[in-house]
Amino acid sequence: MRFRLGLTLLGLLVAGAIAAPLLGQDSGAPDLFNRYAAPSAEHWLGTDDLGRDLLTRLLEGARVSLAVGVATALAASILGTAVGVVAAWRGGVVDALLMRLADGLLALPALPLLVVLAAVDPSVVGLPRGEAASDMIRIVGILTLFGWVGVARLTRAAALSVLARDHVRAARALGVTEARLLWRHVLPALTVPVSVATALAVAGAILAESTLSFLGLGIAPPNPSWGNMLANAQELVFSAPMAAVWPGLAILMAVAGCTLVADGARGR
């Protein structure tokens, strides 16, 4: 039930993001004779302060936000699973070091650190400034630095319990190599916890990206993202209050969708 509701919410957003070009509107083209237009047959949600179609910008923002969320979650899951499995498998000093690092990152307030990281000149790591794609890569990189911790902790706990199970010990006793043991016997057993952690990571990444973009440190205008649309809408609360409603609703749908999918998957 929860799982299906979550999938429905996400499905609607993905369908909208794919269908955005069908509306036939240009998200970047200003139309200054048509500012703050009310919803109409041509502009379903009306227009913003530059006369741009709100629905088109919202759906193009969905592409950016969902892409950043999924890319970050995948990167964080791969890194986090690797760290979690290695920590559980090696144990001892390696485990202690990795988990202290995770604890340390978790104990810190993430957002102030993200603000500092996001302000670093992207050309230091060879990314061109001010392009939508390089903004996205930059944000994914920064969010992955913090995103792996949750996955690693969940994976480590699950891997510890798998490693103690009889079939793993039997495989060891039969002389299976450690690499094959991890690949064939441990990793497959981690599918559920890792997918739950990944779904939660998507939710976290979408929220974090929109927050950074809201603060002006994420995806830079004129490229639409839900966060920077809200930043723009906050300046217009007197003239176009409804412009602030839609991007927030979209974020809510995306994050609630991922959380519900994660909850549902955990219960299965």
Add this chain to the structure above:
Amino acid sequence: MILGRLLQIAIVLGLLSFASYALIGLIPGDPIDLAIAGDPRLGPEDAARMRALHGLDRPLAARYGTWAMGVLQGEFGYSRLFAVPAASVLWPALGSTLVLLGCALGIAAAGGIALGVLAASRPRSGPWVDAVAVLGQAMPSFWLGILLIILFAVTLGWLPAGGSADEGLGLRFLVLPVATLAVANIAAYARHTAAAMRVALAEPWVRTARAKGASGPRVLWRHVFPNAAVPVLTIAALDAGSLVSGAVVTETVFARPGMGKLIYDSIMGNDYNLALLALLLVALVTMLATLAADLAQRALDPRLSA
């Protein structure tokens, strides 16, 4: 235990300060760049001379060492943005943020615990509380802040849209930010309280208490709740970081002076020294809060200290 944790906090702060010192150097526009950009008569050789004069040509580790020794001796240096000693900006901002955090945490914990207990003790209300909790956790707090501004400041005109009082606490300015931050955190408390209460309600001693004739509310509050409070404190400890992160956004939305806005403004205004100090101070406060929650948890549950 406490000594070990304090040592751990010191290590994290040390590592964090070095990492952020190095990182902040990578943000474009250092003071020399700005001085050069501000005066067309200055050339590259002037820049080199000024860098040498201020010791900016020394290796990173040496510069960090000088800075860290100064900070440890209470030399916080100056804020470029506000043109005053950094300490005179930091402490008022910290006070303002602590007031905001304290009020929001109090309301969120009280409301969340009440909702959670309700959800666990009345099974029929459970799904509703769960639904509210999922929505509350999924809602971006800055969006909630904007919606509250539209409703209470723009449409109804009851409360200011942002800013702070010139003197005193400024309750009118506090209402909306506190409400934003509290609502954002109520959901987590409600969810975890409900989960912990359900676990505790299933224990055999609950049946015993009922069998001995204790009334419903007495069983709930005297027997079940104290046992459920421990996991809730765990969450409070784990969530200290996200609470502080929430304060950063909330302060920005409501243009409320505090640590979050200070970090944001100083990064945006190339005020590295202030940004670094503010970042470390926020990290320190967060870790001390986590430690305090852990200690409270141990005091409540003697099994943990064994």
